[in-house]
Amino acid sequence: MSSAIEPAPRRVVLPGVFRPRSDTWLLAGAACRQPLPAGARVLELCAGPAVAGIAVARERGAMLTTVDVSRRAVLNARVNAWLNRVAIRARRGDLLAAVKGDRFDLIIANPPYVPGPRPPSGGAARAWDAGSRGRAILDRICAAAPAHLAPRGILLLVHSEVCDPDATLAAYAAAGLAADVAARQRGPLGPLLRKRRASLEAAGLLRAGQTAEDVLVLRGRAGA
Amino acid sequence: MAAAFRLEPELERLLAARDVRALVLDLADVGFVDSAGLGALLSIRERTTQLGIEMAIARPSDAVRRLLELAGSGDVVRD
Numbered sequence: 001m002s003s004a005i006e007p008a009p010r011r012v013v014l015p016g017v018f019r020p021r022s023d024t025w026l027l028a029g030a031a032c033r034q035p036l037p038a039g040a041r042v043l044e045l046c047a048g049p050a051v052a053g054i055a056v057a058r059e060r061g062a063m064l065t066t067v068d069v070s071r072r073a074v075l076n077a078r079v080n081a082w083l084n085r086v087a088i089r090a091r092r093g094d095l096l097a098a099v100k101g102d103r104f105d106l107i108i109a110n111p112p113y114v115p116g117p118r119p120p121s122g123g124a125a126r127a128w129d130a131g132s133r134g135r136a137i138l139d140r141i142c143a144a145a146p147a148h149l150a151p152r153g154i155l156l157l158v159h160s161e162v163c164d165p166d167a168t169l170a171a172y173a174a175a176g177l178a179a180d181v182a183a184r185q186r187g188p189l190g191p192l193l194r195k196r197r198a199s200l201e202a203a204g205l206l207r208a209g210q211t212a213e214d215v216l217v218l219r220g221r222a223g224a
Numbered sequence: 225m226a227a228a229f230r231l232e233p234e235l236e237r238l239l240a241a242r243d244v245r246a247l248v249l250d251l252a253d254v255g256f257v258d259s260a261g262l263g264a265l266l267s268i269r270e271r272t273t274q275l276g277i278e279m280a281i282a283r284p285s286d287a288v289r290r291l292l293e294l295a296g297s298g299d300v301v302r303d
Contacts, residue, residue, distance in 0.1 A: 010267070012263070012266045012267065012270065014266075014295050014296045014297070015296035015297075016296060071294060072294060072295065072296060075259060075262070075291075075294055075295055076295075078259035078263075079259050079262050079263040079266060079295075080263070081259075082228070082259055082260040082263040083263050083267060
């Protein structure tokens with residue numbers, strides 16, 4: 001799947017940093033379509049090479065902040081921002097703890113969401129392993145991000161149908177956000193899900209013989 | 225950062241010459257490389273790989289070597 005953003009941001013992806021995939025482009029496309037004020041403050045969490053955030057910053061003239069737990073990913077975000085001549089504030093840290101007290105007009109994330117082992121403390125699998133239901137990171141973002149939205153701010157999270165989109169929408173609503181699906185794309189199961197199909201079927205997260213999945217961008221909008 | 229902006233077009237010009245087989249960047253006089261400089265070096269590396277040209281960095285400072293290692297690109301250094 002190629003980019004929905006033309007031209008795609010220039011980029012390098014350093015060894016061990018999560019490579020942009022179809023979900024990255026789905027998120028980037030949805031993010032670029034959101035109504036944003038001039039000079040919008042945009043935050044990308046679990047940013048990796050920060051391709052989606054850089055696309056928004058470039059298309060909309062937004063001010064970009066990124067957060068990632070990996071030092072190499074933070075460096076990668078800075079490098080890619082430079083390759084696209086986009087200003088960036090790239091922080092290393094644990095989700096929203098890295099931007100304490102800050103508010104944003106748009107918060108986006110393509111977090112780890114593959115059901116499996118608990119999130120590891122290091123290594124490449126940190127970019128995808130997300131606990132038995134795939135929601136270890138999602139739930140933390142859903143709990144903490146709404147308080148960082150500016151008035152009329154928008155939260156966009158992308159994840160597979162296998163990790164309970166209704167739980168994301170319910171968490172948005174519980175935080176007072178207007179919740180809906182901003183984008184949806186059907187595609188073949190990714191390699192990680194395919195490899196884990198047996199255990200995912202046993203856990204009831206995949207139907208028997210399921211070979212395709214919906215990937216969704218879930219949107220929560222703050223009031224004025 | 226201004227140096228990083230100049231580096232890419234300058235090297236593009238050099239690489240466009242015929243019969244370039246290898247590119248060695250001697251960084252002996254470069255004490256520090258920021259993320260812009262790293263971006264320039266990595267995109268030059270990508271370009272040389274596309275062109276089938278071998279690229280190496282010689283005599284990096286300790287700081288530059290550490291940055292390249294953090295970027296997972298320490299193997300570009302030729303000692």
